[in-house]
Amino acid sequence: MSLDTATVRRIASLARIRLEEEEVGRMQAELNGILGWIEQLQAVPTEGVEPMAGGAPVSSDAGMRMRADEVTDGGMPEKVLANAPDRMGDYFGVPKVVE
Amino acid sequence: MHPTDFSLRGALDALAEGIISSEELTRAHLDAIGRLNPRINAYVTVMAEQALAAARASDERRRQGIVGPLEGLPLAIKDLFCTDGVPTTAGSRILGNFVPPYESTVTANLLRDGAVFLGKVNMDEFAMGSSNTTSAFGPVENPWSRANDPDARLVPGGSSGGSAAAVAARLALGATATDTGGSIRQPAAFCGIAGIKPTYGRCSRFGIVAFASSLDQAGPVARTVEDCAILLRSMAGFDPKDATSADLPVPDFAAACTRGVKGLRIGVPKEYRLDGMPAEIEALWQQGLEWLRAEGAETVEISLPHTKYALPTYYIVAPAEASSNLARYDGVRFGLRVAEGASDLRDLYERTRAAGFGAEVKRRIMIGTYVLSAGYYDAYYLKAQKVRTLIRRDFDEAWRKVDAIVTPATPSAAFGMDEKQDDPVTMYLNDVFTVTANLAGLPGLAVPAGLDRQGLPLGLQVIGRAFDEETVFAVGAAIERAADFRAVPGLRAGA
Amino acid sequence: MSTYRIEGRTGPWELVIGLEVHAQVISNAKLFSGAATAFGAEPNTQVSFIDAGFPGMLPVINRECVAQAVRTGLGLNAQVNLWSRFDRKNYFYADLPQGYQISQYAHPIVGKGAVEIELPDGATKTIGITRLHLEQDAGKSLHDQHPTKSFIDLNRSGVALMEIVSEPDMRSPEEAGAYLTKLRQIMRYLGTCDGNMDEGSLRADVNVSVRRPGEGYRTRCEVKNVNSIRFVMQAVEAEARRQIEVWEEGGTVEQETRLFDTGRGVTRSMRSKEEAHDYRYFPEPDLPPLVLDAAWVEALRAALPELPDARRARYVRDYGLSPYDAQVLTAEKATAAYYETVAKGRDPKLAANWVMGDLFAALNRTRRTIEDPPVKAEHLGALLDLMKDGTLSGKLAKEVFEAMVDTGKSPGAIVEERGLRQVTDSGAIERAVDTVLAANADKVAEYKAGKDKLFGFFVGQVMKAMQGKGNPALVNQVLKTKLG
Secondary structure, eight states: OOOOHHHHHHHHHHTTOOOOHHHHHHHHHHHHHHHHHHGGGGGSOOTTOOOOOSSOSSOOSSOOOEEOSOOOBOOOHHHHHTTOTTEETTEEEEEOOOO | OOGGGOOHHHHHHHHHHTSSOHHHHHHHHHHHHHHHHHHHOOEEEEOHHHHHHHHHHHHHHHHTTOOOTTTTOEEEEETTBOBTTBOOOTTOSTTTTOOOSSOOHHHHHHHHTTOEEEEEEOOSGGGOOSSSOSOTTOOOOOSOOBTTBTTSOBOOOSSSHHHHHHHHTTSSSEEEEEESSSTTHHHHHHTTOEEEEOOTTSSOOTTBOOSOTTTOEEEEEESSHHHHHHHHHHHOOOOTTOTTOOOOOOOOHHHHTTSOOTTOEEEEEGGGSOTTOOHHHHHHHHHHHHHHHHTTOEEEEEOOTTGGGHHHHHHHHHHHHHHHHGGGOSSSSSSOOOOTTOOSHHHHHHHHHHHHSOHHHHHHHHHHHHHHSTTTTIIIIIHHHHHHHHHHHHHHHHTTTOSEEEEESOSSSOOBTTTTOSOHHHHHGGGTTTHHHHHHTOOEEEEEEEEOTTSOEEEEEEEEOTTOHHHHHHHHHHHHHHHOOOOOOSSOTTO | OOOOOEEETTEEEEEEEEEEEEEEOOOSBOSSSOBBOOTTOOTTSSOOTTTTTOTTOOOOEEHHHHHHHHHHHHHTTOOBOSEEOOEEEEOOOTTOTTSEEEEOSSSOSBOOEEEEEEOTTSOEEEEEEEEEEEEEOOOEEEOSSSSSEEEEEOTTTTOEEEEEEEOSOBOSHHHHHHHHHHHHHHHHHHTSOOOOGGGTSEEEEEEEEEEOTTOOOOOOEEEEEEOSHHHHHHHHHHHHHHHHHHHHTTOOOOOOEEEEETTTTEEEEOSOTTOOOOOOOEEOTTSOOEEOOHHHHHHHHHTOOOOHHHHHHHHHHHHOOOHHHHHHHHSSHHHHHHHHHHHTTSOHHHHHHHIIIIIHHHHHHHTOBTTBOSSOHHHHHHHHHHHHTTSSOHHHHHHHHHHHHHHOOOHHHHHHHHTOOOBOOHHHHHHHHHHHHHHTHHHHHHHHHTOTTHHHHHHHHHHHHTTTOBOHHHHHHHHHHHHO
C-alpha cells in the first residue's frame, strides 16, 4: 500500500501535525518504507482468529474491575491549572473557536 | 572499593551494617554524576538537593529503626515516570516545563520502600527508539567502547538508554525503566547489565507517560539479576488506579534467584536463529544453553512459527495506540505551546505538535493514524491484533513443553551513534528478539553473558510464562553465575 | 401509519426522524474518575488529572454509572448485554483533553428496545430503540468571555453520558416531541437522569430526512445539541422544510451536521465540509471488557421502581381514572407520589380533581413545584376528609384550601381558627330560614305563585345569614319544607 502526497497531507491533518511542503516528500518516502515492510502481515492466515484485545497475557472472564460511586478526586483547580500555557483566571485559554 | 561499585544487595548490607550512610552513598553518586554526566548525558534532571535531603531523612529513619526494603538506596528514574514536583520530559520538547502534580505508582512504591531518587534519566522521545538518539535532550553515550576503536561513540540502546548507561557507568545503583518492544532488555544487553520487563499487569502504568497502552510495562535495570529482583519486588503490585493491573500477590523474586534450574525445561526457538546472525551471538547462545544443561536443566528445541511477523505486528499496534495516546499533547493544558503564527485553535495544535515532536515520534504518529483510519483499520490494526493472538498462541503451545525460553537479547552489540540512522526500519530490527514478549504480555529478562570481539557486552534473554517471573529470575541468575561477567565499561565512576 | 405530511410545491412529503439523545447519568462521581458531577460548580473545581488528560492518567469505571445504564436499558424494555466493550473515539477539540473520548462503538452495554409514546390525539405508537451506550462527556467551551480567546472549563469532562439511539421510526414533530418526553419521563422515574435540558443534562441530536410517501430513505442531516423538547419539534419542522425546498429546487441534500438557530427558527450548517470526521475507533486498551453478572442485572431489575406506563395503567384500572387524567397525574414521578398520598383511602376521582384542578392552579399562582408545594399532600387529603365527614361543604373547602395555600397550615387548624365548621344543626338552620323568609315576604309570595328561580335566591340569603357555614343539603331541605 503506497501513500500519495495527498494522503500524507490528510494523515498529517488528522494527526494535527503541521507538515511544510518541503517535508511532505520525505515523510511520504519514510512512511512508504515502513508500510511496505509491514505489508507482509497480509500473508498470514487469520480467518476465525479473535483479535487480541489489550495486553493481558491471560484472558479473563471477569472483565474490568469497577469502583464505588464516591467523590474521591477533584477540588484542586490550582493544581489542574498550574501547568497551563495560557491560564485565564479559572480557565484554560485557547484561540477563540468559531462553531 | 568505591561506594558506586556496590551492587544494590551489597549496598543494602553495607547500610545495614553501618559501614556507609545513605548520605555518603548518595553524595558519592552525585559527585560521579557531576563528573561523568556531561559526557554520558544519562541524566536530564539531577535532583541534588532533594536527593541529599532524602538520604538524610533515610538515615534518620534508620536511626529510628525504620528500614524499608530499599532504604537509602540511590536510584535513577527514567524520565517517563511522572514524579511529583520534579520536571518530567519523556525525552521530548513537547512536555515543555511540565511539572507533574502527582507521582506514578511505581515511583511512589519505591519512595514508600525508602529509596532515594538521584534524578530523571534520559530516554528516546516518548520511549520510541532503540538507541536513545531521538531524545530532545541529546543522545546518551554508552559507557562501553570498542577495543579497536575507543573513540567511536556508541549507543546505549533504547528507549531506556539513560537508565542503562547510568547504571553501567555506576551513576546509580539501579534505575527504573520501561519496555514496550524491548526498551529495557536491549539497552541492558548493550550496557552489560541486567534488566527485566515483567508480565503485563505486574507493575502499574498509572503515572507513566503512555506510549502503547497494551504493551508498556515498567521494570528495573541493575547490575545483577538479584538487584533487579529486589527492585521489581518494590515496583510491582496491584494498583486499583490502573484497570489493567493484575490483582496478584508479589512473590519474593530475590529468593527465586537461588533456586537453580535443575529439572527445568528450557525452550530454544528455532525461528530466533536468524539468517546472517553474527557468529558470536549464536556462539554465546549455545554457551548459555550449555551452562544451563550443566546446572541440570534440559534444553528443548521448540517452534514459535509466527516469530517473523512479530516486528511488523508491533509496528502497527504500537504506533496506532501511540497516535491516540499522544493526542493529548496539544498545547492547551500543559507543556509546549507554539502560539506564534497560530491563526486559530487548529493551527495552534498543528504548530505545537510539529515543533514539539521529533521525527521518529511524528513518523509513528502518522503510521498509527493511518492504520486506524477509515478503510484501513481492518487490513492493518485488526489484522495485527489477530496475528498477535497467533503469536501468543505459539507461546501457549510452547509452555506445554518448556518452562522458560532462552534466546539472544539483541542481534548485535552496541552500534555507533551515526549508524542505522538512514532508514527507520533498520533501527526497528533491533527489537527482533524482544518484541514477541511484549506482544504476548510475557516476562522477559536480559542478563549479560559475554563480550564480543570488540569487548562489547552481549546479553541473553530469558522469557517465561505469564506471572512466572520467579522461573525467569532462576534461569537468569543461573546464567549469570555461570557467565561470571566481570567486565566493566571504560567510562564509569570510581575508575 | 402516520399521516403527517408537509405540503411542498410539488406534492406531499413524509418525514423520517431519529433521535440520538445524550443523557447525563445521575451519580456522585464521574464515569472514569472520582471527581464530582454536581452542576454549577466553580470552573475547573471538579476536575481530576484523569479528566484533564494529564500524562500517565488511566480510567477506572464507576459501578453506579454502569448500574444506571442497565436500569435505563431495562426501563426501555431493551436487551442488556452482559459483555460490552469501550472504544476510543479520536478527534481534536479544546474541550476534549485526551484527544479522544472513551465511548462504546462496536459492543454497547444495551441493545435493542422499544418505548410506547402517547400522541395528543390519544393514539399510541411504538418507537424502536437501537442501542444505549456509556461514554464520557466533554468539557465546556465559553466563547463569549473574551474577544480573541475561548475559555475551557473541564468540570463536565468525564461525566457519564448515556447515548440512546432511536430507530428512525418517528414521522412528525409531535412524535419526536412525544418520544423525547417519554424518554425523559422514564429516566426521571428511574432516577438515572434528571432530564434538566436547560442545564444540559439531556441533549438531543435530531436526524431528519424527507421522502415522497412510499419511497425509500433519502439523505439525512443531523441537527446537533437541541436542548428543549419544544426546540426539537421546531428543529424537525425547520430542517424538513429546508430539505424539501432543496429537493424541489432540483438540488440534492448533502449529508451534514447542522445547528438549530432558536432565534430565527432555522437550521444552519455547523462546519465546513472539507473533512468529515474520521474517528479511528479502536478498542480502549486501558480497559478490559465490561462483564456484568446476570444475577446483578436481575437484582437491578427487581429493584426498579414502577415505570410510567405501568403506573398509568394501574391508575386507570385501580382508581378508575380516565386515561387522560392518569397520564397527567403520572407525567412526573413526584406528581404521582403526591396524588397517591392524597388518594390513599379516599375517593380517587375526587382526589384527582383536586390535584389536577386546585393544586395545579395553586402551583401556577405561587410559582412553586410539586416537589415543594404550598400545600402538603397529607393536608389536602385531610381536607377531603373534612368534606366527607360533613364538616365542610365543597364551597367552604375551597375557601379553606386557599387559606392553606397562603398559610401552609393544616385544614383542621384553619377550620378551628376561623370557626368555619359547617353548621348542620337543624335548629340554627331553621332559625336562619325563618328570618330570611320573614324578611322577604314579597318574594315568598312570588315563589309560591310559580317563580321557581327564586329558590336559589333564598338559598343564597340563608347562606349569607349563616356566613356560608350552612350545610347546603340541609338548607335546601328546610327551605323546601318551609316554602311548601
